[in-house]
Amino acid sequence: MQSTIFKSAMNNGLLLGLLFSLNSFFAFSRYGNLTLVSDIVFILIIVTTYHTTKKYRDKYCNGTISFAKSHNFIVYSFFFGSLISTITKYIYFKYIDTSFLSDVIYNQSIQNFKTIGKTLTEEEIELFKAFMNNTFSFCIQFIWINLFFGTILGLILSFFIKRKESDQSGQVKNIEV
Secondary structure, rough: HHHOOOOOOOOHHHHHHHHHHHHHHHHHOOOHHHHHHHHHHHHHHHHHHHHHHHHHHHHOOOOOOHHHHHHHHHHHHHHHHHHHHHHHOOOOOOHHHOOHHHHHHHHHHHHHHOOOOOOHHHHHHHHHHHHOHHHHHHHHHHHHHHHHHHHHHHHHHHHHHEEEEOOOOOOOOOOOO
């Protein structure tokens, strides 16, 4: 039973990884008007997570699932999706658009600091440049971001997806986690 949740979460993670990657490419686009597409993909991630978790409940759990198991499925799916997305981002930023991090993200971040009235010291600027030039560090942070999002989304969606087993008399039975 435990291997079923991992296999299903890996399959779901593949789909989520593709959506996370699409979302990132639109969000990090050099063209500001593509951020709206990023918002649409973000909504698609939520809807997809709901439907795939519900499908997991109905197909592999005989229509019943606990809150905890539903939440675990979502977090596992987000973990596997994050790994795929991180690899995709790394390849893109390291080998395809090598100047993106240093040009777009760095300049945009410096501009954001100026907008809020924060001036950076030379040491802070050098540290920030070093971080932006380390593609692996930049990409790996998205695993944590996606896991945090998956955890919060899992808490919300699992409330709606959980379903207890009932016997013939209509009384609800306890189910195992």
